[in-house]
Amino acid sequence: MINLKELEVWFVTGSQHLYGEETLNQVAEHSRQIAATLDASTQIPVKIIFKPTVKTTEEIYGICQEVNQAENCIGVIAWMHTFSPAKMWIGGLKILQKPMLHLHTQFNRDIPWATIDMDFMNLNQSAHGDREFGFIMTRMRLNRKVVVGHFEDEEVQKSVGIWARAAAGWFDWQGAKFVRFGDNMRFVAVTDGDKVEAELKFGYAVNTYGIGDLVEIINQTTDAQIDQLIEEYHAAYTLAESLQKGGPQFISLKEAAKIEIGLRTFLQQGNYKGFTDTFEDLHGLAQLPGIATQRLMAEGYGFGGEGDWKTAALVRAMKVMGSGLPGGNSFMEDYTYHFEPNNSMVLGSHMLEICPSIAKGKPTCEIHPLGIGGKADPVRLVFNVAGGPALNASIIDMGNRFRLLVNEVEAVEPEHDLPNLPVARVLWKPLPDLKTACAAWIYAGGAHHTGYSQNLTAEHLQDFADIAGIECVLIDQDTKLNQLRNELRWSEAAYR
Numbered sequence: 001m002i003n004l005k006e007l008e009v010w011f012v013t014g015s016q017h018l019y020g021e022e023t024l025n026q027v028a029e030h031s032r033q034i035a036a037t038l039d040a041s042t043q044i045p046v047k048i049i050f051k052p053t054v055k056t057t058e059e060i061y062g063i064c065q066e067v068n069q070a071e072n073c074i075g076v077i078a079w080m081h082t083f084s085p086a087k088m089w090i091g092g093l094k095i096l097q098k099p100m101l102h103l104h105t106q107f108n109r110d111i112p113w114a115t116i117d118m119d120f121m122n123l124n125q126s127a128h129g130d131r132e133f134g135f136i137m138t139r140m141r142l143n144r145k146v147v148v149g150h151f152e153d154e155e156v157q158k159s160v161g162i163w164a165r166a167a168a169g170w171f172d173w174q175g176a177k178f179v180r181f182g183d184n185m186r187f188v189a190v191t192d193g194d195k196v197e198a199e200l201k202f203g204y205a206v207n208t209y210g211i212g213d214l215v216e217i218i219n220q221t222t223d224a225q226i227d228q229l230i231e232e233y234h235a236a237y238t239l240a241e242s243l244q245k246g247g248p249q250f251i252s253l254k255e256a257a258k259i260e261i262g263l264r265t266f267l268q269q270g271n272y273k274g275f276t277d278t279f280e281d282l283h284g285l286a287q288l289p290g291i292a293t294q295r296l297m298a299e300g301y302g303f304g305g306e307g308d309w310k311t312a313a314l315v316r317a318m319k320v321m322g323s324g325l326p327g328g329n330s331f332m333e334d335y336t337y338h339f340e341p342n343n344s345m346v347l348g349s350h351m352l353e354i355c356p357s358i359a360k361g362k363p364t365c366e367i368h369p370l371g372i373g374g375k376a377d378p379v380r381l382v383f384n385v386a387g388g389p390a391l392n393a394s395i396i397d398m399g400n401r402f403r404l405l406v407n408e409v410e411a412v413e414p415e416h417d418l419p420n421l422p423v424a425r426v427l428w429k430p431l432p433d434l435k436t437a438c439a440a441w442i443y444a445g446g447a448h449h450t451g452y453s454q455n456l457t458a459e460h461l462q463d464f465a466d467i468a469g470i471e472c473v474l475i476d477q478d479t480k481l482n483q484l485r486n487e488l489r490w491s492e493a494a495y496r
């Protein structure tokens with residue numbers, strides 16, 4: 001999984017020569033201290049790199065060029081300590097290809113009431129310097145995140161950190177490769193879409209391989225590799241009796257391990273960040289990958305079932321954004337409802353492929369028949385998921401654009417045992433309530449597949465959508481159905 005501390009955000013301060021050398025030295029010193037404070041903040045997962053103040057059209061253009069080319073630079077924080085006439089920024093902003101956060105802050109928290117004079121005013125004027133900068137970005141219709149407040153404020157640092165995570169997810173998508181084994185499930189609409197447009201818009205490529213190409217790699221697996229992996233299974237999970245050595249289905253566990261090893265090898269050799277498969281195209285595979293997919297997701301690979309490449313890519317991005325935070329991110333599907341009055345909820349799951357990064361406690365490793373696909377019984381990890389705030393996110397292809405939907409939910413600890421349910425599952429109550437949330441989701445065209453997150457918030461995904469330049473529809477505590485339906489109508493016009 002990606003280590004966010006290897007990534008850099010550059011802290012760039014704007015000014016001009018009008019103020020003279022002494023003032024500019026103070027500007028640089030203040031910027032250095034702000035950048036160092038942000039760099040040291042536990043809220044911000046990436047490095048914050050101080051850059052010298054830019055004071056001319058040429059210096060601004062130059063730093064934007066450098067940002068574009070710097071390999072580990074995922075974005076820029078811009079701050080206008082003093083007044084930086086914004087026509088100087090046009091050329092640079094026109095070529096800037098990485099995400100921007102406009103930090104509207106100042107060096108001093110408080111006004112020094114007893115000593116403030118005109119020199120102080122001239123040095124500390126971001127209150128209007130940043131407005132000039134804001135105008136030009138708005139005039140140029142450029143997306144950015146604006147964060148307001150003193151740089152030592154915990155909330156400010158948190159917002160910067162959230163944006164940095166979104167920028168890291170975006171950075172990870174650029175040039176990323178996802179592999180589809182087979183096509184998407186026959187006749188299904190929402191899991192399909194325009195892969196050319198996705199590569200243009202999102203920067204990742206999705207290409208297909210026949211399942212036979214994977215089978216060939218799987219068949220090169222050695223017994224020693226399989227034995228070693230089965231030991232790992234023993235250490236990490238509670239194995240069903242029939243799957244243990246000498247048990248009647250031990251052979252199936254060996255098959256599952258063999259698939260996992262082959263799949264991982266295939267992904268590593270091709271440098272893929274995620275994959276899809278489909279139960280309709282398993283020729284040569286003994287069973288649908290269950291535990292293999294679950295464990296690969298836990299390692300950081302994106303996954304979408306039934307050829308759902310958009311969700312595979314989204315799950316990967318969510319894993320990168322959530323890297324290092326407690327809790328996990330998983331592929332998910334809205335499966336079935338509990339319609340009890342005043343206690344309505346959704347049971348989320350999939351046929352097999354829920355990521356153990358969201359598990360509560362030690363998963364059990366089980367084997368059960370799968371009603372579809374016509375293959376041998378697949379091995380899977382079964383677990384419950386803890387209660388608490390979470391969200392579901394989905395990207396759909398609207399034909400002329402992509403739309404990201406986010407629904408905040410409250411996960412609920414299961415009150416009942418589910419002894420006959422052979423898959424990992426999550427219970428949640430969508431916000432603001434099940435009826436409103438599900439109607440809103442359906443009006444907005446949200447998929448049945450989602451990325452489920454325990455550690456990301458709507459702000460992460462909103463920032464991510466802004467960076468990607470796509471529409472974001474949020475369904476949360478404040479959602480009113482009529483308003484949301486109007487928002488969808490207006491967006492239709494806005495994105496025409």
Ligand code: MN
Pocket residue numbers: 305306333350449
């Ligand atoms: Mn599905």
